[in-house]
Amino acid sequence: MAESTALDVQGVSKRFGGLLAVDDLSFAVRENEVLGLIGPNGSGKTTVMNLISGLLKPNGGEIFLGDRKISDRPARIIARAGVARTFQLVRILPSLTVLENVIAGAVFGHKRLWGRAVRQFALRQLERVGMGHAVDAPTASLTYIDEKRVELARALASDPRILLLDEWLAGLNPTELQIGIDLISSLREEGRTIILVEHVMDAIRSLCDRCVVMNSGAKIAEGTPEQTLADREVIRAYLGDEHA
Amino acid sequence: MDILITGVLLGATYSLIAMGLTLQYGVARIMNLANGEMLVAGAFGAFWVFTTQKLSPFTSVAFVAPGAFVLNWLIYRFLLRPLVRRAKNRGMLEVDSILATFGMAFAFVGIMLLVFGGEYFTYSYLDEPVAIFGSPFGLNRVVACLVSVALCGLLYLGLNATRTGMALRAVAVDPAAAGLVAIDVPRMSTFAFALGGAVTAVGGIVLSTFLTMDASIGIVFTMKALIIVIMGGVGDVRGAIIASLILGLAETAVASLIDPGLTLAAAYLLFLLVLLFRPEGLFGRRQS
Amino acid sequence: MTRRETVSVAMVAVALAILACLPFLVDGYLLSLAVGIAMYTVLATSWALFSGPTHYISLATAAFYGLGAYVVAAGVDVIPYAVLLGLAGIAGGVVAALVGLATLRLSGVYFVIFTLGLAELVRQIVTWVQNNLTGSRGMYVLTEITERMIFWELLALAAAVYLIGWLVTRSRLGFALRIIGNDEVVAAHVGINSAASKLALFVISGTFAGTVGAVMAPRFTYIEPSIAFSPELSFQVVIMALLGGVHRLWGPLVGVIPFTILWEVIAGRFPTQTVLLLGIAFLLIVYLIPNGVVGRIESAIKLAGRSVKHG
Ligand SMILES: Nc1ncnc2c1ncn2[C@@H]1O[C@H](COP(=O)(O)OP(=O)(O)OP(=O)(O)O)[C@@H](O)[C@H]1O
Numbered sequence: 001m002a003e004s005t006a007l008d009v010q011g012v013s014k015r016f017g018g019l020l021a022v023d024d025l026s027f028a029v030r031e032n033e034v035l036g037l038i039g040p041n042g043s044g045k046t047t048v049m050n051l052i053s054g055l056l057k058p059n060g061g062e063i064f065l066g067d068r069k070i071s072d073r074p075a076r077i078i079a080r081a082g083v084a085r086t087f088q089l090v091r092i093l094p095s096l097t098v099l100e101n102v103i104a105g106a107v108f109g110h111k112r113l114w115g116r117a118v119r120q121f122a123l124r125q126l127e128r129v130g131m132g133h134a135v136d137a138p139t140a141s142l143t144y145i146d147e148k149r150v151e152l153a154r155a156l157a158s159d160p161r162i163l164l165l166d167e168w169l170a171g172l173n174p175t176e177l178q179i180g181i182d183l184i185s186s187l188r189e190e191g192r193t194i195i196l197v198e199h200v201m202d203a204i205r206s207l208c209d210r211c212v213v214m215n216s217g218a219k220i221a222e223g224t225p226e227q228t229l230a231d232r233e234v235i236r237a238y239l240g241d242e243h244a
Numbered sequence: 245m246d247i248l249i250t251g252v253l254l255g256a257t258y259s260l261i262a263m264g265l266t267l268q269y270g271v272a273r274i275m276n277l278a279n280g281e282m283l284v285a286g287a288f289g290a291f292w293v294f295t296t297q298k299l300s301p302f303t304s305v306a307f308v309a310p311g312a313f314v315l316n317w318l319i320y321r322f323l324l325r326p327l328v329r330r331a332k333n334r335g336m337l338e339v340d341s342i343l344a345t346f347g348m349a350f351a352f353v354g355i356m357l358l359v360f361g362g363e364y365f366t367y368s369y370l371d372e373p374v375a376i377f378g379s380p381f382g383l384n385r386v387v388a389c390l391v392s393v394a395l396c397g398l399l400y401l402g403l404n405a406t407r408t409g410m411a412l413r414a415v416a417v418d419p420a421a422a423g424l425v426a427i428d429v430p431r432m433s434t435f436a437f438a439l440g441g442a443v444t445a446v447g448g449i450v451l452s453t454f455l456t457m458d459a460s461i462g463i464v465f466t467m468k469a470l471i472i473v474i475m476g477g478v479g480d481v482r483g484a485i486i487a488s489l490i491l492g493l494a495e496t497a498v499a500s501l502i503d504p505g506l507t508l509a510a511a512y513l514l515f516l517l518v519l520l521f522r523p524e525g526l527f528g529r530r531q532s
Numbered sequence: 533m534t535r536r537e538t539v540s541v542a543m544v545a546v547a548l549a550i551l552a553c554l555p556f557l558v559d560g561y562l563l564s565l566a567v568g569i570a571m572y573t574v575l576a577t578s579w580a581l582f583s584g585p586t587h588y589i590s591l592a593t594a595a596f597y598g599l600g601a602y603v604v605a606a607g608v609d610v611i612p613y614a615v616l617l618g619l620a621g622i623a624g625g626v627v628a629a630l631v632g633l634a635t636l637r638l639s640g641v642y643f644v645i646f647t648l649g650l651a652e653l654v655r656q657i658v659t660w661v662q663n664n665l666t667g668s669r670g671m672y673v674l675t676e677i678t679e680r681m682i683f684w685e686l687l688a689l690a691a692a693v694y695l696i697g698w699l700v701t702r703s704r705l706g707f708a709l710r711i712i713g714n715d716e717v718v719a720a721h722v723g724i725n726s727a728a729s730k731l732a733l734f735v736i737s738g739t740f741a742g743t744v745g746a747v748m749a750p751r752f753t754y755i756e757p758s759i760a761f762s763p764e765l766s767f768q769v770v771i772m773a774l775l776g777g778v779h780r781l782w783g784p785l786v787g788v789i790p791f792t793i794l795w796e797v798i799a800g801r802f803p804t805q806t807v808l809l810l811g812i813a814f815l816l817i818v819y820l821i822p823n824g825v826v827g828r829i830e831s832a833i834k835l836a837g838r839s840v841k842h843g
C-alpha cells in the first residue's frame with residue numbers, strides 16, 4: 001500500500017536526570033493505521049505519547065506530522081494540528097460538568113465550535129462513548145471507567161486526525177472491553193489514525209495493524225502483532241530469559 | 245573595587261536570609277510571605293538590647309533565635325499544618341499558604357507597629373572604618389559578613405553531616421519518598437520551618453547592625469529573599485549563596501552608581517532576567 | 533440571551549439607576565462611604581475576574597492604582613481630565629501586560645512574588661523620578677471634581693466591570709480560563725493558549741485598577757508616593773473578594789459592602805491598630821470561609837437540596 005505517512009518519529013530521545021526514558025526511537029505511522037505501542041512497565045511508552053502530544057520536549061530527534069515538524073512546538077499547536085489524546089492517569093476537569101468536559105475539546109483546538117453547535121456536537125460524542133445519560137452530572141459522581149469514557153469523548157470532540165490512547169482499555173471487564181474494541185475500530189473506519197498503548201493482548205491482536213515494541217526506552221521489535229508477539233526478544237523482555 | 249567589596253559583604257549577609265527561606269520553602273514547602281517580618285522582628289530585638297541594655301546587638305541572638313524558633317514552630321504546627329492537611333494538591337497548598345502567610349505578614353506588621361511605633365530605627369554599632377585593600381569599610385559590615393559566613397557554614401555542615409540534616413534534605417528532594425524510608429515528614433517540615441524562622445530572625449539581627457529599618461519594611465526583605473531563592477534554584481544551597489552575592493553586588497552597584505533609593509529595582513531587574521532566561525534557577529536543570 | 537439573563541440584566545440596570553440617584557439623597561459621611569464601596573466593588577470584582585478562575589493571586593492592585601493616580605497628578609494642569617482617565621487605564625494595562633509577559637507563562641508562584649513587591653517597586657521608581665525631575669516629594673491635584681462626580685464615575689466603572697465580566701463568562705475566553713484553572717495540561721492539550729488567556733484577563737484587571745486610581749486622585753488633593761502606593765489597598769481588595777467569593781461575578785460585592793462598612797467603624801475606633809486587625813480579619817477569612825460567603829451559601833443550598841431529594 002502506498003499510503004502516506006501520518007506521523008514520523010525520527011531518532012527521538014528523552015532523558016529524565018540520569019535516566020534515558022526514550023532512547024533513539026524511530027517509527028512511522030501511516031495514514032488511517034492503528035499502531036500498537038507495547039512494552040513492559042516503565043519501558044517508556046507513556047513518555048513517547050507525551051513527546052508526540054507536546055507535553056514533553058525531546059532531548060534529541062524530531063517528530064513530524066505529515067511534513068510538518070511538531071517536536072519543537074507547544075502542545076496547543078500540536079492539538080490544533082489535529083492530535084488528541086487520553087491520559088493514562090485520567091485527567092478530568094473536576095469543577096466542570098460532564099458535558100462541559102467534552103465541550104472543552106471542541107472549542108479551541110482542531111475543531112472550533114461555539115454556542116449551540118458545540119453542545120450538540122459534544123452531546124453526540126458523549127452518546128458515542130456510552131455516556132449520554134450523565135450529561136449534566138458533576139464529575140465527582142463518575143466512576144473511573146466513566147471518567148475514561150468522558151476523556152475519550154473530549155478527545156473525539158476535537159475531531160482528531162491522530163488519536164493517542166494511553167491504556168484506555170485497561171480495567172474494563174470483558175463486556176466493556178468488547179464494546180471498547182468495537183468503538184476504537186469504528187473510529188478507525190472514520191479514517192482516523194490511532195496510536196494505542198496497551199497491555200491487553202486481545203485488543204492488540206484484534207485492533208492493531210502493526211506494533212512497535214519498546215524495552216528500556218528503545219525499540220526492540222516492529223511488525224504485525226503476530227510477528228512481534230512471537231519474537232524471542234519481545235518474550236524475553238516481557239517474561240525474562242527462561243521463557244525465551 | 246569598592247563596589248565589589250561592599251557588594252560581597254552585603255551579599256554574604258543576604259545568604260543567611262536566603263538560608264532561612266530555603267529551609268521554609270525548599271523543605272517545608274511553605275511559600276512564606278511573612279518571612280521579612282520575622283527578620284524585622286529579630287532586628288528589633290537587637291535594637292532593643294543595644295539601646296536599652298547597652299549590650300552588643302549580637303547578644304540578642306540568645307533570646308531572638310529560640311524565640312523565633314518557638315514562634316515559627318507554633319505557626320507551622322497550628323496555622324500551616326491544617327492547610328497542608330486540607331490541600332488536595334501542591335497547587336492548592338501554594339495558594340492557601342500564600343494567602344495565610346500574607347495575612348500573617350500584615351498581622352506581624354500591625355503588632356510591631358503597636359509595640360514599637362512607626363518610626364525608623366537605627367543604632368550605631370562598630371561604626372568605625374577598617375581598611376581592606378587600602379579603602380575604608382564599615383567595621384559593622386565586615387563583622388556582619390563574618391558572622392553570616394560562620395553561621396552559613398555551620399548550617400551547611402549541619403545539613404550535610406548530621407542525621408537530621410540528611411532527613412531534611414531528603415524531604416526537600418521528595419517528601420513522599422522520604423516518608424517511605426521512615427522519615428517523619430510532618431515533624432521534619434515543622435522543624436525546618438521553625439529553624440528557617442530562627443535563621444531569618446538572626447539574619448535580621450545581623451542586618452540591623454548596619455541598615456536602618458522600620459516596622460513595615462519586612463516586605464522588601466521578603467522580596468529579596470524570594471528572589472535569591474528562585475535565582476539560586478529552590479532548595480539549592482550553593483545556588484542560593486551565589487545568588488545572594490549577585491544580589492548584593494547588583495544592589496551596591498545601583499546604590500552607588502544611580503541612587504540608594506532604587507535597590508529594590510535592582511533586585512527586580514535580576515528577577516526579571518532570571519524569569520526570562522533561567523526560571524529554573526542558576527544551576528537548576530530545565531524541567532519540562 | 534436566555535430569559536433569565538434578560539431579567540438579570542434588567543435588574544442590574546434598575547439597580548444602577550437607583551444608585552445613581554444616591555448622591556441627591558445623601559452627602560458627607562454617607563456619600564464618602566458609598567464612594568468607598570463603589571471603589572472597592574470595581575477593584576475587587578476586576579481582581580476576581582482574573583484571580584478567581586486562574587487561582588493566580590495578584591497582590592499588585594496598589595501598583596496599578598497608584599500609577600493611575602500619579603498619571604492624573606502629573607498631567608492635571610495640562611491634559612483634560614477625561615483623557616487622563618484613559619491614559620491611566622492604559623498605563624495600568626501596559627504595566628499589567630509587562631508583568632504578565634514576564635511571569636504568566638511560568639507557574640503561579642513567580643507571578644505572586646512579582647506582584648508582591650510591585651507596588652513598592654513602582655513607588656521607588658516614581659519617587660526617584662520625582663526627586664530627579666521635579667525635586668519635590670508630592671504633587672497637588674486641584675480640580676473642580678466633586679465627590680458626587682467621583683461616585684458617578686465609579687458607578688459607571690462598576691457597570692463596565694460587570695458588563696465585561698458577563699461578556700467574558702459567556703465567551704470562549706471565560707471558558708478557557710475555567711479549564712486553565714482546573715488543569716493547565718488539559719488546557720494545552722485542547723488547544724488553549726494559557727499564557728495569552730491569563731494575560732488578557734490580567735490586563736483587564738490592571739486597566740480597571742489604573743482607571744480607579746485616576747478617578748480617586750482628585751479626592752487626595754495632595755499625592756505622595758507613600759499614600760498612592762499603600763500596600764494595604766492590595767490587601768483589602770484581596771480580602772474583600774475572598775470574603776464574598778470569587779467564583780461568581782457578583783461574589784466580591786457580597787464581601788465589599790460589609791467589609792467596607794466594618795472597616796469604616798474599625799478605622800474610626802482603633803486608628804492605630806488597623807494593620808493588625810486587617811491581618812487578623814484576613815486570616816479568619818482564609819481559615820474559616822475559604823470559598824467565600826457565596827461559596828458557603830451555595831454549598832449549603834446544594835446540601836439542602838440533596839437532603840430534600842433523599843429525605
Ligand atoms: N516526568 C518524569 N520524571 C522523571 N522520570 C520519569 C518521568 N516520566 C516517566 N519517568 C520515568 O521514565 C520511565 C518510563 O516511564 P513511562 O511512564 O514512559 O513508562 P510506560 O512504558 O508508560 O510504563 P507503564 O506501562 O507502567 O505505563 C520510567 O522509569 C519512569 O519512572
Ligand SMILES: [Mg+2]
Nearest residue numbers: 045046047088
Ligand atoms: Mg504508561
